[in-house]
Amino acid sequence: MLNIEQAAYDEMIQDAVKTFPDECCGFLFGNENDGIRTISKIQVVDNAKEGDKRRRFVISSKDYMKGERFADENNLQLLGVYHSHPNHPAIPSEHDRVAAQPYFSYIILSVIEKEFDHIRSWQLNEVQQFEEEKIVSQQLN
16 A cells, blocks of 8 residues: 655646656655555656657666665655656556566556646556555545
């Protein structure tokens, strides 16, 4: 289960809307206790995809290193990645699945015509398929 603190939630939406019609991306930081992941901070990352960024995102290895350092320096865990799907639902693509890593949470924000629509989170299971991860936050607008 995933609990997203309001400030992190708001920052992800702001990034997704601002980046439209391209895909945004960034890191999810927080802690995991008793099977509940709490996302307390995010870090916006530049989409390093060459060319058209409307249907793909890439996070550079240099940015992954910066994310790991940020987690260490702030006593947090790097729990996953978020990205947006401009004018598409928050369902992972086959490209998302192939690029995904075990353990990480993958939050997808759907933005329709520059308006935030909905959010969902996913994790890879033991057979490398995505399963939806329940978001338990009650305060989200």
